[in-house]
Every structure is written in C-alpha cells, then in structure tokens.
Amino acid sequence: MPNTGPAIVVDKLCKYYGANKAVDNISFTVKSGEVFAFLGPNGAGKSTTAEVIETIRVPTSGTVTVLGMDVTKHKAKVVRRIGVLPQNFSSFDRITVRESLQYFARVFGCRADVDALMDLTDLRHKSGAPFNTLSGGLKQRLGIAIALVSDPEIVFLDEPTTGLDPHARHQIWDVLRGLKARGKTVFLTTHYMEEAELLADTVAIIASGRIVAMDSPAKLTEEHAEQTRLTLTSIDATAVGLIRSLGFSPIPKGNDSLSVPIKTPDDVRRILAEIERAGLALGGLDVRKPNLEEVFLKLTKTPAVSAQVRAA
Amino acid sequence: MSPRIIAANLGVRLKSFYRERSAMFFTFAFPVILVLVFGTIFTKPEHLNFDLPVQDNSRSEASSRLLEALAAGDAFTVKPVPVAVDATQYAKEHKLNLLLVIPKNFEVLQKQRVVGPHAGVPVPLDYVYDPSSTAVETKIQLLHAIVAAANQKATGSPPAITLNAVSILSERYRFIEFFVPGIIAMAIMTSCLSSVLNMNAELLQKGILRKLATTPITRADWLASSIVYQLILAVVSTAAILLVSYFVFDVRLHIGIWLPLILVVEVVAFTGIGMLLTPFAREAESASAVANAFLFPMMFLSGTFFPVEMMPAFLQTFAKLLPLYYVNEALRSAMIFVDDAATLRSVGVTAAFAAVVFVAGTFRTRWDEST
Numbered sequence: 001m002p003n004t005g006p007a008i009v010v011d012k013l014c015k016y017y018g019a020n021k022a023v024d025n026i027s028f029t030v031k032s033g034e035v036f037a038f039l040g041p042n043g044a045g046k047s048t049t050a051e052v053i054e055t056i057r058v059p060t061s062g063t064v065t066v067l068g069m070d071v072t073k074h075k076a077k078v079v080r081r082i083g084v085l086p087q088n089f090s091s092f093d094r095i096t097v098r099e100s101l102q103y104f105a106r107v108f109g110c111r112a113d114v115d116a117l118m119d120l121t122d123l124r125h126k127s128g129a130p131f132n133t134l135s136g137g138l139k140q141r142l143g144i145a146i147a148l149v150s151d152p153e154i155v156f157l158d159e160p161t162t163g164l165d166p167h168a169r170h171q172i173w174d175v176l177r178g179l180k181a182r183g184k185t186v187f188l189t190t191h192y193m194e195e196a197e198l199l200a201d202t203v204a205i206i207a208s209g210r211i212v213a214m215d216s217p218a219k220l221t222e223e224h225a226e227q228t229r230l231t232l233t234s235i236d237a238t239a240v241g242l243i244r245s246l247g248f249s250p251i252p253k254g255n256d257s258l259s260v261p262i263k264t265p266d267d268v269r270r271i272l273a274e275i276e277r278a279g280l281a282l283g284g285l286d287v288r289k290p291n292l293e294e295v296f297l298k299l300t301k302t303p304a305v306s307a308q309v310r311a312a
Numbered sequence: 313m314s315p316r317i318i319a320a321n322l323g324v325r326l327k328s329f330y331r332e333r334s335a336m337f338f339t340f341a342f343p344v345i346l347v348l349v350f351g352t353i354f355t356k357p358e359h360l361n362f363d364l365p366v367q368d369n370s371r372s373e374a375s376s377r378l379l380e381a382l383a384a385g386d387a388f389t390v391k392p393v394p395v396a397v398d399a400t401q402y403a404k405e406h407k408l409n410l411l412l413v414i415p416k417n418f419e420v421l422q423k424q425r426v427v428g429p430h431a432g433v434p435v436p437l438d439y440v441y442d443p444s445s446t447a448v449e450t451k452i453q454l455l456h457a458i459v460a461a462a463n464q465k466a467t468g469s470p471p472a473i474t475l476n477a478v479s480i481l482s483e484r485y486r487f488i489e490f491f492v493p494g495i496i497a498m499a500i501m502t503s504c505l506s507s508v509l510n511m512n513a514e515l516l517q518k519g520i521l522r523k524l525a526t527t528p529i530t531r532a533d534w535l536a537s538s539i540v541y542q543l544i545l546a547v548v549s550t551a552a553i554l555l556v557s558y559f560v561f562d563v564r565l566h567i568g569i570w571l572p573l574i575l576v577v578e579v580v581a582f583t584g585i586g587m588l589l590t591p592f593a594r595e596a597e598s599a600s601a602v603a604n605a606f607l608f609p610m611m612f613l614s615g616t617f618f619p620v621e622m623m624p625a626f627l628q629t630f631a632k633l634l635p636l637y638y639v640n641e642a643l644r645s646a647m648i649f650v651d652d653a654a655t656l657r658s659v660g661v662t663a664a665f666a667a668v669v670f671v672a673g674t675f676r677t678r679w680d681e682s683t
C-alpha cells in the first residue's frame with residue numbers, strides 16, 4: 001500500500017532503562033521523502049529513539065507510527081519497509097562482503113542487485129573479504145549497503161559517516177542525496193553539523209531525552225544563532241567610537257580586535273568605508289556567518305557541562 | 313517460520329563454522345581423539361599378561377614347580393630378581409608394584425607340611441607390593457587365584473564349586489563399547505550448549521542481534537536454524553566417532569531408527585538449555601564459563617566415562633536428575649543392548665525434558681529488548 005501520510009509519527013514517546021529516563025516525552029513527525037536529521041550530544045537518547053522506531057525497543061509509553069502502522073503491533077510489516085544501519089554496525093566475522101549482502105537479501109526475500117550496492121558504497125574491490133578483515137570505514141559502508149538491500153521506503157542511518165575518511169564521507173553524502181532524489185525518507189543520526197546542514201530538510205536537536213529545537217537548518221540558525229559578525233583585527237582603538245556612531249554595537253575582543261554584529265553585506269561596506277575615510281589602520285577582517293554548530297552548542301549546553309568547562 | 317530464512321541462516325552458520333578451524337577441531341576432532349585415547353588405554357588385550365618379578369631364594373624343585381604354575385596361565389611372565397638383595401628395597405628402587413618372594417626353606421616347609429610334626433601348616437609366601445599403584449590390584453587378584461588353584465591341586469580333591477560365565481549380551485561387551493555412546497552424547501551436548509551460548513553472546517556483544525532484529529527474521533526462524541545447524545553437526549560428529557571406533561577398535565554398535573531420534577531429542581534439549589542460560593552469558597567470556605560450569609558436572613556425573621553404578625548412592629540419585637544421563641541410557645540401550653523398551657523409556661524422559669526447556673527457553677529469549 002502506498003503511503004501518502006507522514007513517514008514517521010512519534011507521539012509522547014518515553015523510554016526508560018530501569019529508572020534511567022533515556023527518552024522523555026518526545027513528539028515529532030517525519031514527512032515522507034524528507035531527510036530528517038537527529039542531532040544531540042552523547043547519551044541524549046538519539047539511538048534509543050531510533051531503535052524504538054525501528055521496532056527493536058519497546059516504548060515505555062507513547063506511540064510510534066511508521067508508514068501508518070503502529071510499530072508495537074506491526075513489527076513484521078514495518079521491518080520489511082525500512083532499512084537500518086545501527087550504530088557501530090557489525091556483521092558475521094567470517095562472512096564476506098558479497099555473502100553478507102546476499103544473506104540479507106535472502107532474509108528479506110528480495111532480488112537485490114548486490115553488485116550495484118557494492119558499487120554504490122565503493123566496496124566492489126572488497127567483495128571477497130571477510131567482515132573481520134575490513135577496516136572500520138569499510139564495515140560502515142557495508143552496513144549502509146546492507147541497509148539498502150531491500151530497497152526500503154525509509155532508511156535509518158545511525159551515525160553513518162562516523163569514522164569515515166573525507167572521500168568516503170562525501171561518497172555517502174552522494175548516496176544519501178541519491179536516496180532523497182528517489183523519494184526515500186531518511187532518518188539520519190549524526191554528530192556532524194555540516195552533514196545535517198548539507199543534507200537535512202529538518203533537524204531535530206535532542207538533549208537529555210527531550211527535543212529542544214526542530215526546524216529546517218536555515219530557520220534554526222536564523223532563530224537561535226547569534227548574528228553574523230564582522231571581526232576587525234589590529235585596528236586603532238578610536239574605531240570603537242567611530243563604528244558606534246554608525247549605529248552598531250562593537251565589542252572589543254583584546255589584541256586590538258573588534259567584533260561587530262551585522263545584518264547585511266551593506267553593513268560591512270559602510271563600516272569599511274568609514275574606517276577608510278578616517279584613515280585608520282586595519283590589519284585584517286573576517287565575516288563569520290552563524291552556523292548550526294553554534295545553535296547546537298547553545299541549545300545543548302547543560303548546566304553540568306558549563307560547570308565543567310568553567311572548572312577547566 | 314520461513315524455510316528461505318532458515319536456509320539463509322544455515323548457510324551463514326555453516327560457512328562460519330567451516331572457516332573457523334578451532335570450532336571444527338573441538339566439534340569433530342576432539343571427541344574422536346577422546347575415543348582414540350581412552351580406547352587405547354582401556355581396551356584390554358585379549359590375553360592379559362603382566363610381568364611378575366620373583367625372588368627365588370629357594371631355587372629348588374618345589375620353587376621351580378611354583379614358577380611353572382605361575383607362568384602356565386599366560387597371566388604372568390616371571391622375571392627373576394637377584395637373590396642377594398633386600399626385596400622391599402629392590403622393589404622401591406626398580407619401581408616394581410609387586411614382587412613375589414619365595415623363602416629359602418620353601419621346599420623344606422612344603423615337605424614338612426605333608427608329614428611330621430608340622431603337617432597341615434601352610435607354607436608362607438611373601439609378596440612386596442605398592443598399595444598406591446592402581447594396576448597392582450588386578451595382579452594381586454590374579455596371584456591369589458593362581459595360588460588358590462595350586463592349593464586346591466595340592467590337596468588333590470576336585471573343586472567344590474566352579475563358575476561358568478554367561479554373558480547377558482550376545483556379543484562381547486568391552487569398555488570401549490560402553491564408552492563410544494557416552495562420547496557421542498557428550499560431543500552433541502558440548503557442541504549445542506557452547507555454540508548456542510557463544511553465538512548468542514557474540515551476536516549480542518557485537519550488536520549483530522540489533523541488526524537482525526530489524527529484518528523479517530523471527531525468533532522461531534532463528535531457533536529452527538540453530539536446531540537444524542546443530543543436527544547437521546551432530547550427524548557428522550556421530551558418524552566420525554562411529555567410523556573411527558569401528559575401524560580402530562572394531563566397535564560394532566547397533567545403528568537403527570533410534571539413533572537419529574535420540575540425536576534430534578538431544579539437540580533440542582541442549583539447544584533449549586543453551587537458550588535458558590543465555591541471560592547469564594551475555595559476554596563471550598562468561599559464555600564459556602557458564603557453558604563449562606554446566607558441561608563438566610554433566611559429563612562426569614551422567615555416566616559418560618564410567619558407569620553411574622560406580623558412584624556413591626547419593627550421586628547416583630543426582631545423576632538421575634541430569635538430562636545427559638537419560639541420553640546416555642537411551643544410546644546404550646539402543647546401540648549396545650538393543651532393548652527397545654528401555655530405549656523408549658529413556659528417550660521419553662529426554663523428550664519430555666527437551667519439550668519443557670525448549671518452550672521455557674523460547675519464552676526466555678527476548679529478540680528485541682535483549683539487545
């Protein structure tokens with residue numbers, strides 16, 4: 001049955017491990033065909049949430065619906081339509097890359113093009129290598145290939161590019177773009193902001209089991225990050241008054257540097273023109289756009305962590 | 313349950329097994345080596361023959377007759393010991409566990425026994441022995457038997473009682489015949505239990521189970537694959553043990569419909585126990601420990617290496633609580649005694665046990681949350 005509604009609906013999900021509350025009453029919706037990125041510090045509850053959606057963990061309370069089916073009631077149907085790369089993926093030690101792919105294809109009862117999957121993840125040259133002889137990155141790539149073996153509608157990737165070299169990472173990003181182009185829904189867990197910014201349609205930031213922000217990467221940065229800043233280095237102290245007179249609020253940063261929050265490219269031009277006119281010396285300049293990393297650090301800063309940082 | 317998935321699992325497990333040489337060794341070669349070693353040690357030669365060191369201080373006609381009698385039965389080969397030495401010292405130095413000493417006045421005493429004031433007084437014959445030696449018992453018994461026969465002959469009267477041996481078995485039954493079914497049962501038990509525990513611990517520890525849990529594989533598929541896999545190993549290992557014991561020790565056991573049936577029941581029983589023990593063996597290291605803690609008592613107390621009847625009464629009672637005891641009984645009744653009624657009883661007990669642990673094991677194993 002084709003699914004026209006949302007791919008995933010999580011409603012008031014809680015998950016305890018004994019007394020430890022790993023997921024604390026979270027709700028969100030993943031639209032069909034979007035790349036949904038889950039960001040959060042270590043232990044925030046990302047994998048736990050993903051595993052509940054993937055039907056491998058039972059929710060303590062709340063409901064999770066995948067392609068219109070409740071995961072606790074329709075496990076058998078749900079697993080046939082999703083593909084999963086678990087965190088720290090591992091497979092049978094003495095089984096080769098090709099055999100692993102064939103095994104999972106057989107388990108799903110599908111006619112997978114094993115060669116095409118190996119080409120997609122650049123594993124063709126390792127097709128005869130047993131799993132325990134693969135490097136960490138190659139294992140990860142095999143895990144991604146296996147996640148795609150049944151041509152699933154939703155692909156869950158828990159830290160797919162952790163431990164990959166830059167080439168492999170870009171290659172995986174291409175794979176993800178390809179999936180998106182083919183209308184697949186991707187649920188991506190990552191620690192790389194760049195990855196989320198580049199690929200995700202929606203980003204959810206989770207801290208201590210709760211979602212603290214959720215929106216498109218652009219909206220999130222706009223909303224939560226500080227403004228774009230122009231940094232001026234080796235500049236005369238009199239510049240402070242000068243820039244202030246233009247209506248900006250420069251912040252002295254030491255080392256004869258000034259940081260000026262700005263809004264538009266025209267602001268830069270105005271400030272530089274004024275400095276030029278006054279004949280002040282200027283060592284260098286740098287314009288920094290706000291990014292997701294800033295938003296992430298700001299939103300996931302816990303009191304305990306800040307205390308630690310202060311102590312250090 | 314899907315035959316396609318079971319076949320896929322089976323393929324992966326057999327390939328892994330084949331590529332893991334140490335697993336191959338422990339499953340197939342180890343039991344065969346046990347059969348070879350124990351068979352060689354315990355298979356008694358047709359004619360038991362021991363060396364018997366004798367210090368003949370008499371060197372008379374009477375002592376020669378005695379030595380002849382000792383050598384006659386084929387049981388002993390008489391080895392002369394120098395007359396001058398101290399017998400005890402000599403036995404110690406030469407590590408002899410038995411040394412017969414014929415006294416200097418042997419002939420005189422023997423004559424006196426017949427006539428004169430000392431008539432009827434038996435002639436003393438000393439032997440020096442090492443009580444810490446286990447093999448000496450048999451030798452002393454043989455010695456006693458020969459001396460008794462000599463006594464009886466000397467009195468000239470016919471024996472009052474004679475013993476005729478009638479075996480309950482149509483064929484000869486040697487230790488090795490007893491031993492082989494025990495090794496078959498042990499090999500299957502060990503393979504099932506350690507492989508289930510190690511496999512589960514490995515799948516869990518490495519997180520493979522987490523991946524498998526997101527596929528259409530069900531718990532029933534997984535269990536069925538495990539059982540079929542173990543059955544294949546059981547058949548190969550049993551065949552290897554039977555062939556080696558046939559060709560090396562000429563062990564001819566009855567192989568009928570019971571044997572495959574017993575293998576199936578045993579595999580299900582111990583796979584079930586393996587699943588029940590899985591929660592206690594979540595890491596590879598503890599898996600081996602848990603398996604051994606279970607395997608060793610089972611092996612020694614269930615009559616694998618020696619008959620349960622040799623143990624003290626309370627241990628015998630305990631043995632009858634162990635599933636391996638019934639597997640051993642079943643295999644021996646089927647393969648040695650060819651006793652259908654006894655086999656059926658033991659198979660029945662094992663099957664009931666298998667059903668209980670298997671169902672309990674199935675419920676205990678949580679596919680999802682255990683990850």
Ligand SMILES: Nc1ncnc2c1ncn2[C@@H]1O[C@H](COP(=O)(O)OP(=O)(O)OP(=O)(O)O)[C@@H](O)[C@H]1O
Nearest residue numbers: 017022040041042043044045046047048049087683
């Ligand atoms: N099997 C488990 N048993 C008990 N507690 C667990 C288990 N798995 C995770 N937890 C706990 O649940 C919380 C959330 O863990 P989770 O693995 O979901 O975090 P995460 O966001 O994926 O972290 P990371 O970025 O390090 O992968 C943590 O406090 C963790 O210690």
Ligand SMILES: [Mg+2]
Nearest residue numbers: 046047048087
């Ligand atoms: Mg995680």
